[in-house]
Amino acid sequence: MRMAEVSLKFDLTQDTLRYYERIGLIPPVNRNNNGIREYTEDNLRWVEFIKCMRNAGLPIEALIEYVNLFQQGDxxxxxxxxxxxxxxxxxxxxxxxxxxxxARLDSKIENYGQGINRKEKELSRLTETEIG
Amino acid sequence: MRMAEVSLKFDLTQDTLRYYERIGLIPPVNRNNNGIREYTEDNLRWVEFIKCMRNAGLPIEALIEYVNLFQQGDxxxxxxxxxxxxxxxxxxxxxxxxxxxxARLDSKIENYGQGINRKEKELSRLTETEIG
DNA sequence: CATTGACTTGGAGTTCACTCCAAGCGTTAA
DNA sequence: TTAACGCTTGGAGTGAACTCCAAGTCAATG
Known part of the structure; x- marks a missing residue:
């Protein structure tokens, strides 16, 4: 599979795919005779995995390290x-x-629901009591 | 309370406190005769609230809007x-x-726990089957 | 009275994670 | 054979969110 399709499949720009490969966030993708990337099933799994982990907020550094370790073998x-x-x-x-x-937001919204609008109630929305 | 103490209390640099105030992420802090910020209890609650919301990933834009609305009154x-x-x-x-x-990480770690190291198992760590 | 220290300001600089660009190459379409 | 298309590369540019800096003020201390 080529970049354009991978880009659509995972909603990552081609630039981002190249960037991820360049910094080692995904292992290198093999090229065909013309130097063009051909993504294998494995490559696709890596892209999906990395996208998922990045979305969850895992640091790029840790993921690069993981890919490095993976490439070093068993x-x-x-x-x-x-x-x-x-x-x-x-x-x-x-x-x-x-x-x-x-939970704190829930509580805050709850307070707004009670139709309060007096000063001291207004302020109470900022206190920690509402999360205790 | 002055900046130095607020900075320590919430583990935010003085620059960050000034920055937050400048962009309207916290309401303006009153100054004393010498132009120095004196944080009231209310100011401190705002700082804590905003720090908490930012840590949870709420967008700065939304929080600025919230502060704006708050300042416009009841x-x-x-x-x-x-x-x-x-x-x-x-x-x-x-x-x-x-x-x-x-959950996916749990499953991946579980797989590593089984001491597997064959190729196909190695690859399976990347598949979606492990989260299903 | 000079220095130190904590603050003030506006504005410049930094880092991260992309995102864009220019120049170039190989295949397909007219 | 010329043009368009889809990719290649290295490197420059961008926006968000800080982070740092220089020049200055004021109060307290030696």
Whole structure:
């Protein structure tokens, strides 16, 4: 599969695909006789995987390291596993924090729902009491 | 309270505090006779609130709009509520996506745990089957 | 009275993650 | 055979969100 199609398939610009490959965020894609990238199924899986992980906020640096380890072969599986465990923990923490913030927003919206508009109530929307 | 202390309290640089105020991400902070910012309790609540919302990924633009509405007074409560509801929905979606990715990481790590290292297994770590 | 330290301002600089550009090449269509 | 198309490359440009800087003010200290 060529860039144009991959670009459409994953909604990433061709420039972004080239950029990801250039910085090692996805492994190199083989070229045909004319030097044109031909994405294999494996390449496509990498693109999808990286897009998913980036969307979840995993740092580019960590993902580049993961790709590097992958390319070094089977003796890096332990290191890769540790990397994933670390990133999972970071992600878990981010989700936890965001879930707390979501609850705080719920509470704030709830307060607006009560039709309050007095000064002290207005201010209370900013206090931490509403998340406690 | 002065900048230095606020900066320590919330782990935001003084430059960032000034920047947030400059772009309207927090309402203006009153100055004393010498032109120096004196943060009130309300100011501190705003700083904390904005930091929390930014950490959760709410867009700066939306938060500036929220602060603007707040400063326009009580007749904007409905608009503020709608803004918060919209942002809550966006946040909910982000959390959902990230939770799916977390499950995918769990599954990937699980696979590494089985001590597999054959080619086809290696590749399977990239497939979507592991999240299904 | 000079220096130090904490602040002020406007504006320039930095980093990240793309995004765009110019020049060039190989295949297809007229 | 000329043109268009889709790709190639290295490198420059962009926007967001800070981050830093220079020049200046004011109050307190030696």
């Amino acid at each position: 003796h890096t599986t332990q290191a890769r596993k540790e990397l994933l465990i670390e990133q999972r923990e970071q992600l878990r923490l981010r989700i936890e924090e965001m879930t707390n913030t979501l | 007749h904007t409560t409905q608009a503020r509520k709608e803004l918060l509801i919209e942002q809550r929905e966006q946040l909910r979606l982000r959390i959902e996506e990230m939770t799916n990715t977390l």
